[in-house]
Amino acid sequence: MADGTGPQAPYQHVAAALRDRATDGTWPPGHRLPSRTALGNEFGVGENVIRRAQELLITEGVLEGRAGSGTYVRAPQQRRPMHRTPQHSPGPAPDGFDGTWEAESTAKIPAPPAVAARLAISPGDLCVRTDYEFLSAGRQPVMLATSWEPMALTGTTVVVLPEGGPLAGRGIRERMAHIGITVDRVTEIPRPVQTDRDQAQLLGIATGALATLIERTHHDSTGRPVETADILVPADRWDLTYDIPLTPPPPGT
Structure with a gap:
């Protein structure tokens, strides 16, 4: 993770942007994210960078992957x-x-x-x-x-x-x-x-x-x-x- 003293890695920059969209309501719970190709074109990065950003947000509980379907904004879940x-x-x-x-x-x-x-x-x-x-x-x-x-x-x-x-x-x-x-x-x-x-x-x-x-x-x-x-x-x-x-x-x- 960035420590505040240097630039963010590309995947962290993308993750921050996607996180904002999920938390400010731009993408509501259950929203399906665009394809990695589309997001890569939007941010000017490769699909591997998009993948790392999505994996970070899945780990944080912001997104969820669905096998064979795509990546979605995760709805709040009660344990x-x-x-x-x-x-x-x-x-x-x-x-x-x-x-x-x-x-x-x-x-x-x-x-x-x-x-x-x-x-x-x-x-x-x-x-x-x-x-x-x-x-x-x-x-x-x-x-x-x-x-x-x-x-x-x-x-x-x-x-x-x-x-x-x-x-x-x-x-x-x-x-x-x-x-x-x-x-x-x-x-x-x-x-x-x-x-x-x-x-x-x-x-x-x-x-x-x-x-x-x-x-x-x-x-x-x-x-x-x-x-x-x-x-x-x-x-x-x-x-x-x-x-x-x-x-x-x-x-x-």
């Missing part, structure tokens, strides 16, 4: 709680989420070593992988998830595809109960991460933006892992809220 424990919502969406989701499942995917370790199976064992894109009420992506289920458990059943068959979208507990498996425990490991380019494009945020990656694993009544997932939650949109029930103390203590 929302995402209730993680206990989970009452049907389907893969967590409590606190009021939008919809899109999913794509692929069967017979060999388990990568890290996934295999979480599922207590051998690397290369076949799984069903389901990629989820969670959308707000305005159809904007707000979080991502990738789920893995061993085909040794579901491969010959009607619930092999989480979003297909008679129990489509009903959630891991109900689907597994249908085939005689009782899911009674879930573990989660949240970790701070920075989004990569593909993740950022899907979420409309800057590459490298802060997010929380939740490694979630469901276990059955014998302790066997039956599903594991990576849930990517942008840090600027959600407050992860853990509600942990406490057992009453024994009488007389």
